[in-house]
Amino acid sequence: MQNNFDVLIVGKGPAGISAALYALRSGLSVLIVAKDTGALARAHAIANYYGFEEPITGAELERRGEAQATALGAEIFTGEVLDLMFADQFHARVKGADGEREFLAKSVVVAAGSVRAKAPVSGLDAFEGKGVSYCAVCDGFFYRKKNVVVLGSGAYALSEAKELLPLAAQVSICTLGEEPKVEIPAEYAVEKEKIVAVEGDDHVQKIRFASGKEIPVDGIFVALGTASAADLARKTGAAVQSNKLVVDEKLMTTVPGLFAAGDCLGGILQVAVAVGEGAKAGLAVVEYLRQLRTKEGAAK
Numbered sequence: 402m403q404n405n406f407d408v409l410i411v412g413k414g415p416a417g418i419s420a421a422l423y424a425l426r427s428g429l430s431v432l433i434v435a436k437d438t439g440a441l442a443r444a445h446a447i448a449n450y451y452g453f454e455e456p457i458t459g460a461e462l463e464r465r466g467e468a469q470a471t472a473l474g475a476e477i478f479t480g481e482v483l484d485l486m487f488a489d490q491f492h493a494r495v496k497g498a499d500g501e502r503e504f505l506a507k508s509v510v511v512a513a514g515s516v517r518a519k520a521p522v523s524g525l526d527a528f529e530g531k532g533v534s535y536c537a538v539c540d541g542f543f544y545r546k547k548n549v550v551v552l553g554s555g556a557y558a559l560s561e562a563k564e565l566l567p568l569a570a571q572v573s574i575c576t577l578g579e580e581p582k583v584e585i586p587a588e589y590a591v592e593k594e595k596i597v598a599v600e601g602d603d604h605v606q607k608i609r610f611a612s613g614k615e616i617p618v619d620g621i622f623v624a625l626g627t628a629s630a631a632d633l634a635r636k637t638g639a640a641v642q643s644n645k646l647v648v649d650e651k652l653m654t655t656v657p658g659l660f661a662a663g664d665c666l667g668g669i670l671q672v673a674v675a676v677g678e679g680a681k682a683g684l685a686v687v688e689y690l691r692q693l694r695t696k697e698g699a700a701k
């Protein structure tokens with residue numbers, strides 16, 4: 402598989418597939434990266450989507466969408482997007498079955514659905530922006546030579562910890578009572594106990610574990626589950642409000658070339674809306690890339 406595409410789409414739910422169909426039919430090269438089937442596959446019977454006299458299972462609708470995109474030439478890569486950044490073009494770091502890969506794209510549609518793992522830790526929310534962060538690449542700089550803790554047990558948590566390691570004095574990974582899902586290298590301290598409290602005054606100062614043990618911390622980075630749409634957007638510098646991506650009427654974020662569609666934008670969480678927003682984002686990508694080519698042509 403090549404590693405450079407016109408459009409990279411995160412998610413193969415109705416929003417991602419719909420965006421892909423419009424981009425593909427305009428002749429763009431499209432890579433869809435998805436870790437699994439998303440919300441749709443959990444729907445046992447969809448009875449309110451246009452064109453189906455009898456209810457259809459979410460899994461079957463998903464299968465048909467994927468087949469349609471593949472028939473039009475979409476590449477589909479199964480993997481988890483750990484990191485997204487913009488430097489001349491978009492760079493996505495993806496963990497697949499055979500390790501990590503980097504893909505490049507001129508534009509990105511984030512259609513990652515709405516699932517966001519919430520940390521089961523009392524007092525955490527009160528410290529958001531006061532020592533609690535959801536983005537290592539955005540906020541790691543503020544914790545130079547300090548002690549930081551990453552909450553999570555999977556590949557995303559390790560990826561955030563790797564981002565922090567060159568900056569912080571010490572990086573610990575707290576798995577909140579779970580066994581790590583990835584091998585954690587020796588340079589990270591691992592705490593497997595559940596956290597019962599996060600404490601401080603106007604800034605995080607310590608965390609307390611179920612056993613009563615306390616450790617002093619300057620910063621806590623939340624990286625539970627997989628990177629959400631908001632997590633990925635933040636890494637590119639795109640604006641996020643109340644954990645939702647800020648988009649214009651064409652569904653472009655505040656970073657040119659980065660679009661979003663579907664459940665990750667909030668609002669009405671339905672297949673029809675996700676498909677409609679995917680179409681809108683797909684067409685907006687086509688227009689964006691046309692304008693980009695015109696500008697690049699004029700500059701030569």
Ligand SMILES: Cc1cc2nc3c(=O)[nH]c(=O)nc-3n(C[C@H](O)[C@H](O)[C@H](O)COP(=O)(O)OP(=O)(O)OC[C@H]3O[C@@H](n4cnc5c(N)ncnc54)[C@H](O)[C@@H]3O)c2cc1C
Nearest residue numbers: 412413414415416436437439440482514663664670671672
């Ligand atoms: C039980 C249930 C029943 C439902 N019933 C109905 C119904 O009857 N009618 C209806 O209209 N709607 C229904 N819905 C809602 C509908 O399924 C969603 O609105 C729709 O699937 C949203 O589409 P989406 O493309 O935005 O997100 P999703 O379908 O959730 O797809 C998200 C995609 O993003 C991928 N992804 C996320 N993060 C990453 C990452 N970091 N790296 C790589 N990939 C990533 C996922 O793997 C997935 O492929 C139901 C939902 C549920 C859960």
